[in-house]
Each structure stands twice: as structure tokens, then as C-alpha cells.
Amino acid sequence: DIQMTQSPSSLSASVGDRVTITCRASQSISNYLNWYQQKPGSAPKPLMHAASSLQSGVPSRFSGSGSGADFTLTISSLQPEDSATYFCQQSYSMPFSFGQGTKLEIK
Amino acid sequence: QVQLQESGPGLVKPSQTLSLTCTVSGGSISSGSYYWSWIRQPAGKGLEWIGRFYTSGSTNYNPSLKSRVTISVDTSKNQFSLMLNSVTAADTAVYFCARGSGSYPEYFQHWGQGTLVTVSS
Numbered sequence: 001d002i003q004m005t006q007s008p009s010s011l012s013a014s015v016g017d018r019v020t021i022t023c024r025a026s027q028s029i030s031n032y033l034n035w036y037q038q039k040p041g042s043a044p045k046p047l048m049h050a051a052s053s054l055q056s057g058v059p060s061r062f063s064g065s066g067s068g069a070d071f072t073l074t075i076s077s078l079q080p081e082d083s084a085t086y087f088c089q090q091s092y093s094m095p096f097s098f099g100q101g102t103k104l105e106i107k
Numbered sequence: 108q109v110q111l112q113e114s115g116p117g118l119v120k121p122s123q124t125l126s127l128t129c130t131v132s133g134g135s136i137s138s139g140s141y142y143w144s145w146i147r148q149p150a151g152k153g154l155e156w157i158g159r160f161y162t163s164g165s166t167n168y169n170p171s172l173k174s175r176v177t178i179s180v181d182t183s184k185n186q187f188s189l190m191l192n193s194v195t196a197a198d199t200a201v202y203f204c205a206r207g208s209g210s211y212p213e214y215f216q217h218w219g220q221g222t223l224v225t226v227s228s
Contacts, residue, residue, distance in 0.1 A: 046214055100152075
């Protein structure tokens with residue numbers, strides 16, 4: 001099974017900051033990496049698929065990069081509504097697996 | 108726009124069978140080339156993929172749950188279901204149904220709101 005490890009587990013940043021979340025796979029997964037945003041009491045919402053393809057309707061301040069085993073999600077200018085937990089997920093092989101999540105708080 | 112809604116008992120006794128249904132609206136569950144999945148999330152924890160079925164009828168399960176899980180579909184009702192037997196407290200979680208993107212690489216494009224299932228006597 002492929003293990004997904006995110007860092008940091010939690011993060012506090014100010015409005016306007018540039019924020020980066022990393023995700024590492026236990027083996028190469030090409031670009032089969034997706035990112036989701038989850039707010040309390042809600043289902044995860046897809047942000048990015050295929051490592052760097054922005055989901056329709058997601059603000060352009062979100063970007064993704066990486067291939068192989070190392071990936072990043074970047075928010076270029078943090079907004080209050082970005083307070084959430086972010087998960088990465090690999091769709092390279094079954095069982096599909098998620099990172100443990102990064103909880104992002106706004107200072 | 109496809110929408111998914113989970114339903115089922117919120118409380119299940121240990122050793123019994125958890126049974127949930129996902130009702131799909133805004134599109135036929137049997138049309139297109141999509142995977143339909145179940146995913147769960149224990150309180151305050153991460154997400155675990157349980158399994159999926161394809162519109163062709165094939166199913167795939169997470170090996171960690173495979174011996175206890177069955178995913179089935181009722182096309183006449185536009186629903187698919189999850190059965191998880193011999194439950195324990197470790198199966199307490201919010202359960203989500205989701206539809207795949209239909210593209211490669213696959214991702215979980217549409218989600219239900221989730222339903223909390225508690226395993227307790």
C-alpha cells in the first residue's frame with residue numbers, strides 16, 4: 001500500500017501570507033495526486049487534480065506542483081475563507097490513500 | 108449537477124452489520140464511465156477509502172476491510188449501498204459516498220454530505 005505523509009500537520013498564518021503544504025508518497029505515483037479542502041461539518045471539496053490541475057471554480061491563488069513522490073500545495077495570498085483542513089490523496093494504485101491532513105488556521 | 112445523499116441508521120450495535128445507501132440525483136448511476144465509492148472518516152481523523160464499483164459492475168475493495176465489505180447497486184432506484192459486517196467501535200465514523208471524475212488521473216469529484224454512524228451497545 002502507498003503511504004501519504006503531509007507536513008506540517010498544522011499551520012497558523014496571517015491573511016496575505018504565502019502558504020505551502022507538502023505531501024510525500026512512499027513510492028513514485030507519477031502525477032496521480034489530488035488535493036482536497038475540508039471545512040468542519042462538510043465533505044471534502046476537490047481543489048486540484050493530477051498534481052497541478054486547478055478544479056473549476058477554485059481561486060487561482062491555489063496552485064499545485066510536483067511529480068514522482070513529492071508534491072506541494074501553495075496558497076499565494078492567504079484569505080480568511082482558506083481556514084480549513086487540506087488532504088492529499090493518491091489515485092495511482094488501490095487502495096487509494098489520503099494524507100493525514102494539514103489544519104490551516106488564520107492568525 | 109450530480110448530487111449524492113447518504114442515508115441509514117446512525118447507531119449500530121457491535122458485531123452487527125452497518126448498512127448505508129447513497130441516493131444519486133442529477134444523473135443516472137448506470138450511465139457514463141464512473142466509479143462510485145464509499146469513504147469514511149473517524150472523528151478528528153483522516154480519510155479512508157473503503158471501496159468502489161464501476162458502472163460496468165466490477166467492484167474493488169480496500170484489503171483492510173475486504174473480508175467485511177460489500178458494495179452493491181440498485182439501478183432502478185439510482186442508489187448504491189454499503190454493507191459492513193461484524194462492526195466494532197473502530198468502525199465509528201462519518202461515511203461519505205462519492206463519484207469519481209471519469210478522467211485519469213481519477214479523483215473524487217462529487218461527494219455526499221456524509222452521515223455519522225456510531226457503533227455502540
